[in-house]
Amino acid sequence: MGDMQDVMKFELLPNEILLECFKYLNGTDIFYAFDFLNNRYYNLIRSIPLRLNFRHVQKSTFDQFCEQILSNPGIKNRIRSLHLSHETVYDQISTFLSRFSLDQFLHLRSLCLAVDYEGYARKDMKWAEEIDNIVTALSRSNIQSLSVPVLELNFAVLDPFTSVINLTISHSCSVSRVCLFFKYLPKLQYLSINYLKGCDWWKIDELNSTNEHTATHLKQLIVRGSPVYFGSFNSLETILRKTPNLSSLTISVENDLEILNPQDWQRLIESVLPRLTNFQFKFGMTYLRKDNDIYKRFEHFQNDFWYQNHWYTECALSKSCACIYTIPYPSNEYTLISYTERYCDVSNTDLGTFDKVTILTLSLQSITTTCEHYFSSVNSLTLDNDYERSIDTYPPLETKHIKSLKMIVNLYNLKQLDISSCLLDIESPLVLLLIMKEASNISSLKIRKDTLLSLFSNQDVCEYISKNITELDVLGDYFYDAYEIMKVCKRFSNIKRLKCYCDGPKHLLLVINELVKYSKMKVFSFNTHMPIQTKRWLQNQALEANIYSSKGNCDTYDDTSDSDIDFDECIYNSDGYYTDDYDIDDYEYYYYENDERLDFNVTDFRPGKQSLAFC
Numbered sequence: 001m002g003d004m005q006d007v008m009k010f011e012l013l014p015n016e017i018l019l020e021c022f023k024y025l026n027g028t029d030i031f032y033a034f035d036f037l038n039n040r041y042y043n044l045i046r047s048i049p050l051r052l053n054f055r056h057v058q059k060s061t062f063d064q065f066c067e068q069i070l071s072n073p074g075i076k077n078r079i080r081s082l083h084l085s086h087e088t089v090y091d092q093i094s095t096f097l098s099r100f101s102l103d104q105f106l107h108l109r110s111l112c113l114a115v116d117y118e119g120y121a122r123k124d125m126k127w128a129e130e131i132d133n134i135v136t137a138l139s140r141s142n143i144q145s146l147s148v149p150v151l152e153l154n155f156a157v158l159d160p161f162t163s164v165i166n167l168t169i170s171h172s173c174s175v176s177r178v179c180l181f182f183k184y185l186p187k188l189q190y191l192s193i194n195y196l197k198g199c200d201w202w203k204i205d206e207l208n209s210t211n212e213h214t215a216t217h218l219k220q221l222i223v224r225g226s227p228v229y230f231g232s233f234n235s236l237e238t239i240l241r242k243t244p245n246l247s248s249l250t251i252s253v254e255n256d257l258e259i260l261n262p263q264d265w266q267r268l269i270e271s272v273l274p275r276l277t278n279f280q281f282k283f284g285m286t287y288l289r290k291d292n293d294i295y296k297r298f299e300h301f302q303n304d305f306w307y308q309n310h311w312y313t314e315c316a317l318s319k320s321c322a323c324i325y326t327i328p329y330p331s332n333e334y335t336l337i338s339y340t341e342r343y344c345d346v347s348n349t350d351l352g353t354f355d356k357v358t359i360l361t362l363s364l365q366s367i368t369t370t371c372e373h374y375f376s377s378v379n380s381l382t383l384d385n386d387y388e389r390s391i392d393t394y395p396p397l398e399t400k401h402i403k404s405l406k407m408i409v410n411l412y413n414l415k416q417l418d419i420s421s422c423l424l425d426i427e428s429p430l431v432l433l434l435i436m437k438e439a440s441n442i443s444s445l446k447i448r449k450d451t452l453l454s455l456f457s458n459q460d461v462c463e464y465i466s467k468n469i470t471e472l473d474v475l476g477d478y479f480y481d482a483y484e485i486m487k488v489c490k491r492f493s494n495i496k497r498l499k500c501y502c503d504g505p506k507h508l509l510l511v512i513n514e515l516v517k518y519s520k521m522k523v524f525s526f527n528t529h530m531p532i533q534t535k536r537w538l539q540n541q542a543l544e545a546n547i548y549s550s551k552g553n554c555d556t557y558d559d560t561s562d563s564d565i566d567f568d569e570c571i572y573n574s575d576g577y578y579t580d581d582y583d584i585d586d587y588e589y590y591y592y593e594n595d596e597r598l599d600f601n602v603t604d605f606r607p608g609k610q611s612l613a614f615c
Contacts, residue, residue: 019048027052027079028065035068046075049107053083054092055114062092066099076100081110081145093130102137110145111138114170128152151177155184165217166190172197175235182215182242191215192222198235220248233258241272248278250330259283260324262300279311280330284323298324298343314344314353332358336373336408338365338386352376360409364395364424367404376410381439382418396425402434411439418446420475426451429458436464444471449500453484456491466492474500 022030027050034041054062069075082105084092093113102108113131132153135146139158147168164185172195181188221243223236236259240246253259260283269276285294298315301324306313312327318340325331327344334357344353354375361382366373385394397419405411417439419426426432432455436442445465452474455461472492478501479485488500 015044018044022048028054028057028061031065031068032061046072046078048078049080050075050078051081051110052079053081054096055083055085062095066096070099076105077107079105079108081112082108083112083114085114093134097134102134103141108141108143110166111143112145112147112168113149114147115149151181155180158184160184160186162187164188168192170194174198175238178239179242182218187217188215189217190220191218194224196223196235198232214242214244216245218243218246220250221246222250224252232256233261233264237264237268240268244272245275246273247275249273249276250280252282252331254284255286256283257285260285260294260297262297262303262306266305277309279309280326282323282325282330284321286321294322298322312344314342317341317343327353328356329354330356332356334359334375335361336366336371337363340366340373342372362405362408364397364401367401367408369404369407371404371408373408374410375408377413378409379413380416380418381409381414382421383424384421385423387423394423394425396427397431398427399431399434402431402438405435406438411435412441414439414442416444416446416471417442419451420446420448420473422448422476426454429455429461433458433461433464436468440468443469444473445469446473446475448476449474449479450476452488456487462491466494470494471497472499474498477501 022045030045030048030050034045036042052065057065084096086093093115102111113134115131128150131148131150135148135151136153136158138146139161142163143161144163145166146164147170149169149171150173151167151169161184165187167181167185167188167190169192173193174197178191178193178196181191221239223239233256236251240249251259269279295315295317298313301313313324314327314329316323316325318337321337334354354373355377357375358377359380360375360378361384363384363386365386383397417435419432455465469492472495474488479488489495
């Protein structure tokens with residue numbers, strides 16, 4: 001009766017409150033939960049603005065919603081934002097665009113195309129052209145927010161995109177291309193670039209010689225770079241000279257000494273950025289401890305000019321690297337190694353320096369009671385040892401580390417734990433149990449095979465892991481013994497996603513039969529050395545396990561060879577097909593994964609020997 005009363009109370013909520021609640025929900029979830037519940041909800045959810053994010057949506061749900069749009073064309077007019085991904089098990093972008101044309105979505109205001117750029121840049125360059133074609137089709141639309149990995153289209157043959165005010169380039173973009181954005185996206189207010197590629201000096205001079213392409217509406221600019229992509233301070237200055245009304249600038253660059261010149265930054269800000277109020281940066285360098293010039297450069301970022309603008313900075317110096325960043329720390333990733341010294345204005349040490357950090361790597365040597373760092377928002381933690389060439393044996397993770405760890409990290413928010421480093425051993429299974437009890441929300445564990453097998457000696461540890469861990473990533477050696485596979489499957493029967501390497505394709509059947517809670521399965525093989533009998537066996541096992549079997553091919557990029565490796569005999573379930581990225585180099589296997597899927601990879605690593613990788 002109490003449950004019925006709760007349902008009735010929810011039903012009595014006025015539409016105005018329901019509409020506010022729907023603003024926080026994905027459109028697919030709204031339809032899944034409320035469609036056909038009753039006439040009121042059926043009509044209500046078809047009258048609201050819809051925000052569709054398919055990134056972590058299973059193919060069955062994706063297909064169902066596409067069918068919903070086809071059978072109810074009016075839904076197209078309700079869609080305000082659309083997020084499609086090429087990072088999933090199935091290719092959402094091509095599938096969606098084969099069914100719909102974007103110009104049919106008259107009220108679409110935001111489009112995000114998420115693509116695993118490393119994959120298509122290496123072996124599927126047609127994606128760059130495909131994205132350009134998609135964006136070209138939007139040239140006469142009212143799209144306001146656009147997120148794409150690259151944007152190389154020829155703007156000169158198009159009308160200016162006067163409606164676009166937010167642009168995100170999730171991979172790389174050149175300085176000259178940015179200047180074209182300023183010309184052909186004249187109302188641009190927000191621009192984010194993951195990697196900014198520099199220009200030759202003569203091109204910089206050419207761009208600086210004209211006052212064209214000025215981005216008078218741009219208010220916020222985010223730029224990240226690396227020593228491969230970022231050219232020099234002059235490249236960035238070329239852009240900033242064209243943004244007179246910029247109020248917020250965020251920049252992160254590693255190993256670019258020209259960027260580490262505070263006098264140049266002060267000159268640039270005072271001369272061309274009069275409205276800049278929010279400046280966040282992170283500049284890092286690899287250096288030797290005796291290099292005092294780095295620290296002298298850092299000191300000049302802490303003078304009156306920076307204080308007067310309330311841009312407080314902190315320096316972090318360790319044995320081999322140095323970093324200076326504004327407070328709070330502007331990135332979500334941080335690595336803390338031993339002997340890291342922090343230098344900061346004492347009056348600013350209470351500003352929640354690392355509150356933005358969600359991905360943290362800690363060396364055991366840094367986990368001490370005297371550590372001055374505190375991370376309140378970490379959800380992914382990696383534990384490791386500092387690498388030293390002169391050391392053969394590294395200290396293990398011990399109970400004593402837990403007390404200090406609690407002083408450094410708020411363990412309550414932790415969801416992922418990585419203890420898979422080859423440099424890291426655990427004193428006893430009890431240590432892992434204590435950590436997981438302190439961090440009770442951990443559901444994902446990355447661990448070495450030998451460490452995992454050692455846990456079987458402690459029943460309490462196994463029971464706790466089996467109860468709480470749903471994602472298990474086993475690194476290191478292969479599972480050569482079928483008994484070991486059976487042991488892992490029986491001990492950890494609640495696992496929904498498993499990654500491990502196994503010797504021999506017959507181990508696949510053991511996993512399929514033992515672990516019934518998997519959300520998806522994928523199997524692929526390289527046909528380089530895989531006998532036809534093995535391929536047929538895999539197909540037969542797929543049929544018996546009611547797994548959809550299909551066939552495809554892809555080319556593997558190899559920067560040392562012109563040869564391609566065929567991608568063949570793919571086995572999938574009804575949730576979708578697989579197109580992932582991998583490289584082979586000296587018979588090492590590298591894989592990339594999406595958190596919301598389970599992959600079974602049957603690969604051949606060594607000539608004459610069949611091997612499996614479940615991931």
